[in-house]
Amino acid sequence: DTAVSQTPKYLVTQMGNDKSIKCEQNLGHDTMYWYKQDSKKFLKIMFSYNNKELIINETVPNRFSPKSPDKAHLNLHINSLELGDSAVYFCASSQDPAPGQGPWETQYFGPGTRLLVL
């Protein structure tokens, strides 16, 4: 009955490789997110999708490409991995209000994917 799940949990790979992280939510939410938590534990949003449409892209290198096949899934593909990409990547979901409507509710986070680039 996991709400937000991510695979894999751990990912160790060589610099220059291409890898994907998958995320699924069974909460019926219409908005999904990818966050990056760096070595100093600072959590920052990367992307947000609402009903499969990209709505937030926070100056992330174009080596990172999110893909949302349906509103329950948001996958993250990373090309040409670099050492600085090593971090924990969290997926989250929420049910966001329509523009001008409220309130905004909580986000539910997945367990994280620990990426180590060697």
Add this chain to the structure above:
Amino acid sequence: KQEVTQIPAALSVPEGENLVLNCSFTDSAIYNLQWFRQDPGKGLTSLLLIQSSQREQTSGRLNASLDKSSGRSTLYIAASQPGDSATYLCAVRFLTGANSKLTFGKGITLSVRP
């Protein structure tokens, strides 16, 4: 620039103490503020969500307050227990239009000693 600050970065207290974790934010125009808990190697769990029209929220031994005008929130933990040891993150949803996002502080790592 809209920022969220949590000081200190770490806190160690003996079991049983009542404690207050602080969060400050730079812009009083917010939708809401949330407190999350993160255990080592785990994801984030939402503890309390305070909408901009509210002053506080309570859940068990936790009480969160919000003062928008001063840009501050506090998370009060009563009768702390070793199981409360974790990192506590404050996140603010600023009023930036339809596509607003959560802005996180860097967290306070709490250690409750038996």
